[in-house]
Amino acid sequence: MGNAPGKIDQEDGFNDSRPNSSNNTTSSDSAAKQYEGEVSSRVRARRTTSLVNNILNGNNSRPRAGSNISSTSRRKTSREKELAKEAHTKQLVVRCNETVDGGFLAPFGCYSFEKLDYDTTVVKNLIIKRKLAPFYTPLQDFDESWTRDELIKIVDGLPLHDTFDENLEEFEDVPIGNLRKSAYNELIDKSLSKKEQRRMHAKIFRARLYKKRILWQENENESFLEKKLEMRKLGNKAINVKDSQNSQAKKNCHFPSDDLKYTLYRNGSECPICFLYFAAPFNYSKCCQQPICTECFVQIKRADPHFPHDEVDPTEPPTNDNEKDPNLLTSEPANCPYCATANFGITYQPPTDRETGIGGMPPDTYVYKECITAKPDASEPHVSVITSDTIRPDWETKLNKERSRLMRRSANATAIHISNRLIDPNHSSRRNTSNSVTPIQEESTSASRSPEPTINEIEDQMVREAIRLSLEDQDNRKKSKSRNATLRP
Numbered sequence: 001m002g003n004a005p006g007k008i009d010q011e012d013g014f015n016d017s018r019p020n021s022s023n024n025t026t027s028s029d030s031a032a033k034q035y036e037g038e039v040s041s042r043v044r045a046r047r048t049t050s051l052v053n054n055i056l057n058g059n060n061s062r063p064r065a066g067s068n069i070s071s072t073s074r075r076k077t078s079r080e081k082e083l084a085k086e087a088h089t090k091q092l093v094v095r096c097n098e099t100v101d102g103g104f105l106a107p108f109g110c111y112s113f114e115k116l117d118y119d120t121t122v123v124k125n126l127i128i129k130r131k132l133a134p135f136y137t138p139l140q141d142f143d144e145s146w147t148r149d150e151l152i153k154i155v156d157g158l159p160l161h162d163t164f165d166e167n168l169e170e171f172e173d174v175p176i177g178n179l180r181k182s183a184y185n186e187l188i189d190k191s192l193s194k195k196e197q198r199r200m201h202a203k204i205f206r207a208r209l210y211k212k213r214i215l216w217q218e219n220e221n222e223s224f225l226e227k228k229l230e231m232r233k234l235g236n237k238a239i240n241v242k243d244s245q246n247s248q249a250k251k252n253c254h255f256p257s258d259d260l261k262y263t264l265y266r267n268g269s270e271c272p273i274c275f276l277y278f279a280a281p282f283n284y285s286k287c288c289q290q291p292i293c294t295e296c297f298v299q300i301k302r303a304d305p306h307f308p309h310d311e312v313d314p315t316e317p318p319t320n321d322n323e324k325d326p327n328l329l330t331s332e333p334a335n336c337p338y339c340a341t342a343n344f345g346i347t348y349q350p351p352t353d354r355e356t357g358i359g360g361m362p363p364d365t366y367v368y369k370e371c372i373t374a375k376p377d378a379s380e381p382h383v384s385v386i387t388s389d390t391i392r393p394d395w396e397t398k399l400n401k402e403r404s405r406l407m408r409r410s411a412n413a414t415a416i417h418i419s420n421r422l423i424d425p426n427h428s429s430r431r432n433t434s435n436s437v438t439p440i441q442e443e444s445t446s447a448s449r450s451p452e453p454t455i456n457e458i459e460d461q462m463v464r465e466a467i468r469l470s471l472e473d474q475d476n477r478k479k480s481k482s483r484n485a486t487l488r489p
Contacts, residue, residue, distance in 0.1 A: 170207075171206070256366065287345075290338040330399075400479075
């Protein structure tokens with residue numbers, strides 16, 4: 001045991017096993033060269049690791065002490081992203097006290113929740129400023145022979161929001177736990193792999209968010225029905241002019257008067273896309289002047305980032321997307337659903353016979369006025385044109401984010417490839433070399449092999465690649481900031 005070599009001696013490999021005989025000089029020189037080669041490989045590996053980290057990290061490296069970096073460049077954590085999604089979902093709840101000209105600031109629910117990815121703040125501001133038609137509660141059918149009383153009775157029976165499918169197949173057998181608690185890690189199976197745990201975490205979050213949205217809307221529906229009952233009680237009583245208490249209670253209900261209900265739906269018009277009947281006036285396409293309801297308009301958006309659809313040459317091998325330049329990624333503007341004209345936009349001319357709700361008179365005080373709303377003229381300078389990019393101003397940020405992701409993937413693959421060449425340039429040839437190969441065969445193999453680039457050439461190539469990626473990333477950030485500054489009101 002005392003003669004056993006130590007750990008350091010074992011790593012050196014030949015310190016204690018070096019023979020003293022002069023007859024073994026050749027083998028000693030060979031061992032020394034082998035040791036020098038191993039040391040050189042270690043040095044190259046350390047240098048390669050440093051260069052690879054510089055390329056992969058780029059501008060995302062940890063900031064030095066005292067450096068002033070804007071917090072906007074910091075990536076959001078998973079919890080921050082979840083909170084942002086919850087805030088977005090809350091903005092999609094239809095509230096009976098948020099009305100404009102008889103419509104609402106949130107959609108009725110004709111389409112699935114996943115398609116409502118527009119900027120809710122932008123859309124609500126456009127509706128309040130009367131540059132976009134509000135979300136009206138639709139009628140499934142309309143008959144011009146309906147009398148005033150029949151129409152008012154039908155409108156009184158309309159719900160605040162469409163019904164939900166509480167048993168979606170997507171969330172079947174997905175545990176949601178207590179919705180009042182923010183943490184739900186105990187619902188995740190710890191026996192799964194890390195990747196599967198992340199997938200389960202995301203699925204549980206989506207199921208919980210969907211259930212929360214149902215509960216939030218149901219609470220508003222209950223409040224809506226309670227106010228309806230209160231309005232009926234007040235309507236059955238003889239309200240005097242001096243009875244200010246009942247008048248104030250009626251005003252706080254934010255319910256439309258019978259005249260407003262009749263004005264909204266007496267000329268119900270059908271949307272050519274969803275085939276539901278809405279109150280006029282509609283939004284109109286700028287190109288072909290076709291009507292479209294706001295609920296259908298918010299579904300139209302740009303295509304997801306993709307590479308241009310070039311014609312494939314059958315004589316050439318197909319090109320993988322990973323081998324293409326990320327800067328070629330594009331996202332075409334939305335086309336008109338009627339005439340397929342590019343850069344689809346709509347115009348809206350608000351009604352002149354009713355201005356109720358936010359920024360107008362209380363809905364319950366409206367009195368019917370005979371007035372015909374003219375069809376908007378897109379050539380008029382005061383009519384604003386709203387595009388799909390207006391309600392999704394972050395489309396360019398998403399495009400640049402996808403480009404950066406592909407750049408990082410490309411840089412990762414390039415760095416790994418170059419790292420293997422730096423650490424062991426002859427790695428591919430050594431895998432096919434067996435112990436029985438003679439020195440003559442090794443010389444012939446080396447002679448037939450193409451010359452490998454030097455270490456300095458490879459390092460220069462990696463530095464140029466890192467600089468190129470850094471400049472492109474910086475240029476994309478500048479373009480995004482300038483665009484956001486122009487879109488800011």
